[in-house]
Amino acid sequence: MTRQTAIPCTFMRGGTSRGPYFLAADLPPTREEISQVLLAAMGSPDARQIDGLGGATTLTSKVCIVSPAAAGEAQQVDYLFAQVSVDKAFVDFGPTCGNMLSGIGPFAIEKGLVPSHDGETSVLIRAVNTGALIEAVVQTPGGEVAYDGDTAIAGVPGTAAPVVLNFADAVGGATGSLMPTGHAQDVIDGVAVTCLDVAMPVVIARAADLGKTARETAKELDADRDFMARIEAIRRAAGVAMGMGDVAGKVMPKFAMVAEPAGGQGIAARYFTPLACHEAMAVTGGICIATAAMLPGTVAHPLARIGPNERETVVIEHPTGQMEAVISTRRTGNDGVEVLGGGTLRTARKIMQGEVFIPARIWSGRGA
Numbered sequence: 001m002t003r004q005t006a007i008p009c010t011f012m013r014g015g016t017s018r019g020p021y022f023l024a025a026d027l028p029p030t031r032e033e034i035s036q037v038l039l040a041a042m043g044s045p046d047a048r049q050i051d052g053l054g055g056a057t058t059l060t061s062k063v064c065i066v067s068p069a070a071a072g073e074a075q076q077v078d079y080l081f082a083q084v085s086v087d088k089a090f091v092d093f094g095p096t097c098g099n100m101l102s103g104i105g106p107f108a109i110e111k112g113l114v115p116s117h118d119g120e121t122s123v124l125i126r127a128v129n130t131g132a133l134i135e136a137v138v139q140t141p142g143g144e145v146a147y148d149g150d151t152a153i154a155g156v157p158g159t160a161a162p163v164v165l166n167f168a169d170a171v172g173g174a175t176g177s178l179m180p181t182g183h184a185q186d187v188i189d190g191v192a193v194t195c196l197d198v199a200m201p202v203v204i205a206r207a208a209d210l211g212k213t214a215r216e217t218a219k220e221l222d223a224d225r226d227f228m229a230r231i232e233a234i235r236r237a238a239g240v241a242m243g244m245g246d247v248a249g250k251v252m253p254k255f256a257m258v259a260e261p262a263g264g265q266g267i268a269a270r271y272f273t274p275l276a277c278h279e280a281m282a283v284t285g286g287i288c289i290a291t292a293a294m295l296p297g298t299v300a301h302p303l304a305r306i307g308p309n310e311r312e313t314v315v316i317e318h319p320t321g322q323m324e325a326v327i328s329t330r331r332t333g334n335d336g337v338e339v340l341g342g343g344t345l346r347t348a349r350k351i352m353q354g355e356v357f358i359p360a361r362i363w364s365g366r367g368a
Helices: 031-042 104-110 218-223 225-241 283-294
Strands: 004-014 017-023 062-068 076-084 119-127 133-140 162-167 186-188 191-198 200-206 254-259 267-272 311-318 321-332 336-359
Touching: 004 031, 004 104, 017 031, 031 062, 031 076, 031 336, 062 104, 076 104, 104 119, 104 133, 104 336, 162 283, 186 225, 191 225, 191 283, 200 225, 200 283, 218 225, 218 267, 225 254, 254 283, 267 283, 283 311, 283 321, 283 336
Parallel strands: 017 062, 076 119, 200 254, 267 311
Antiparallel strands: 004 017, 004 336, 062 076, 119 133, 133 162, 162 336, 186 191, 191 200, 254 267, 311 321, 321 336
């Protein structure tokens, strides 16, 4: 009889993504071993992921691994994100995911990693992939996580309890600087771009410069293979310019295109993951795009319709609706602007809790 290994997990929707959440203690000790376990658990590299938990899209092939904070703080946890390739035997630990991040606080509270409080509970989360620290404010009436609520986010049906995410030290997490190339704008392959690193490194271009409007659906953009090949070439060249080396096959930096908003405020955007257009908007990517809208000199700033405040809510129009990002800045000398942080509002829902089974030949389990 072929044995299988049972691994405890909680399957959750985080923002507009979903996937299994694991305690690090329930997985192997090395990333190489973890990768093999996650590929088996998600059903990769089969394009249908028919033999695992994956949903056959990049948004539904994501994994969160959570552990108590290495520093030992009572209200803090460490969050390792894994992007599991759908059709390749590859797990990327380079990026983080702001949507899946919205489930970390509820998961950590329910697993007893942080104590809860009546009303609201703040959980400080260290994104292991990037080193960023994020505060998640979770609704906990009576000390228990609430999933039901009145908050709606575009790309998710119905409503749920809000999860507030505050990125306090989001600047330069992946590259070490706000503008990794040293310029507010660069020209790559004949296209003006802004390379910005706030919560996520993103290469931002004007949609009009690419022959687009930023009103297209995700399917329309994905179907334009010449366009997708063009922006991938720009993204790879930008990766080198940003000091990130050869980014072929990697998911950072991301790519986005922007345009004037249709609704009269904020900015219109399409965000790429990077080989497909996001059907909604990534939290980290949205914060970066909103920051670009706030900063004079970027390709996004002249297109944005935003107020002059140092703390501004920026509406980002995406394929399935809108996302709001709150960006905090401070004016400095010579008309400069310092980025202090960004935040947004998400929801999460626990879908299933139990065990996922993988062949024991891949991993026989803890203590085996």
